[in-house]
Amino acid sequence: MTLHRSTLPPEILERIRTGTAIPAHPLALDRDRRFDRRRQRALTRYYVDAGAGGLAVGVHTTQFAIREVGLYEPVLSAAMADAKAWTDRPLVMVAGLAGRTDQAVAEAQTAVGLGYHAGLLSLAAMAGQDTDALIAHCARVAEEIPLIGFYLQPAVGGMSLDADFWSRFAAIDNVIAIKVAPFNRYRTLDVIRGVVAARAEDRVTLYTGNDDHIVLDLLTPFTVMRDGMPVTLRFRGGLLGHWSVWTRQAVLMLERLKAAAGGGDVPADLLALDSRVTDCNAAFFDVANDFHGCIAGCHEILRRQGLLEGIWCLDPAEGLSPGQAAELDRVCRMHADLSDDAFVAENLERWLS
Numbered sequence: 001m002t003l004h005r006s007t008l009p010p011e012i013l014e015r016i017r018t019g020t021a022i023p024a025h026p027l028a029l030d031r032d033r034r035f036d037r038r039r040q041r042a043l044t045r046y047y048v049d050a051g052a053g054g055l056a057v058g059v060h061t062t063q064f065a066i067r068e069v070g071l072y073e074p075v076l077s078a079a080m081a082d083a084k085a086w087t088d089r090p091l092v093m094v095a096g097l098a099g100r101t102d103q104a105v106a107e108a109q110t111a112v113g114l115g116y117h118a119g120l121l122s123l124a125a126m127a128g129q130d131t132d133a134l135i136a137h138c139a140r141v142a143e144e145i146p147l148i149g150f151y152l153q154p155a156v157g158g159m160s161l162d163a164d165f166w167s168r169f170a171a172i173d174n175v176i177a178i179k180v181a182p183f184n185r186y187r188t189l190d191v192i193r194g195v196v197a198a199r200a201e202d203r204v205t206l207y208t209g210n211d212d213h214i215v216l217d218l219l220t221p222f223t224v225m226r227d228g229m230p231v232t233l234r235f236r237g238g239l240l241g242h243w244s245v246w247t248r249q250a251v252l253m254l255e256r257l258k259a260a261a262g263g264g265d266v267p268a269d270l271l272a273l274d275s276r277v278t279d280c281n282a283a284f285f286d287v288a289n290d291f292h293g294c295i296a297g298c299h300e301i302l303r304r305q306g307l308l309e310g311i312w313c314l315d316p317a318e319g320l321s322p323g324q325a326a327e328l329d330r331v332c333r334m335h336a337d338l339s340d341d342a343f344v345a346e347n348l349e350r351w352l353s
Helices: 010-018 037-050 072-086 101-114 131-142 163-170 185-197 214-219 247-261 268-284 294-305 324-334 341-352
Strands: 021-023 054-057 092-097 118-121 147-152 175-181 205-208 222-226 229-233 235-240
Touching: 010 092, 010 175, 010 235, 021 247, 037 072, 037 247, 037 341, 054 072, 072 092, 072 101, 092 101, 101 118, 101 131, 118 131, 118 175, 131 147, 131 163, 147 163, 147 185, 163 175, 163 185, 175 185, 185 205, 185 222, 185 229, 205 214, 214 235, 214 247, 214 268, 235 247, 247 268, 268 294, 268 324, 294 324, 294 341
Parallel strands: 021 054, 021 235, 054 092, 092 118, 118 147, 147 175, 175 205, 205 235
Antiparallel strands: 222 229
């Protein structure tokens, strides 16, 4: 069974194209580092009730190592079942796809079988391959499922991908979006130039994954020239590990940003919000230690709220870095208005039931 973008439910395709908030779903483990089904369900319920427009499962924030311990299908299956049981609202369900071509194709087939709408394709396992090989890999996986491209920053395993790659990638018919997350403005522009060169701007929707510039990505018009004429693209939504925490406020913020981007002058307080959100991300993602604690930092916020029992990762070496807890204390104190602690406290017992 394969899936083409033309056969997606119209409401799902419209939600992708207009832009929405898609948190990257963490993995809940118990103290023995076994899958904690109850708390995984609570996380899904939290994101649904927070107003997220979709879920990304099996991605970096879920931990790529789920594949090595046989949890890929169980985790994807759990998120789909829990979301369907909790709401009738249509959600964009995105499955992370990784590995060399055979593995990525098999994962795409699993995702389609479970009812997922798109695959977020990591190219980390293809490091060292030339553009022809990368595009052949992407095109093969796109035969199975609509693709969301993923420009993963090199600091956590990504590779540098130029405008030519993104032009050829965007030209693949079953590509519907790109998560732009190189944490680099020059490389971000390469993606936009590529989409415009492919004349794919009406089919390929841009989602920010640039956690260091979430707000400005969503507010800024990006203009490049084509055939002597300006072509302007915008980021329509976010697919973010950062939005796995304080999700309710992220959803509300996205609504404000989209409204402002579609109007005239952008209020100064929204522009100033960029540096505040980036400051929070520096603590969540452990920028001071080259992102070593990026997953554990998000886990710690969820643990403090009671959604997770602990911050355990599949790799025992993954945890908070020295000084990261103090940084989390600081941003939680300084930016308390950006948190959704009260919202979680009001609903936690129901989500854990």
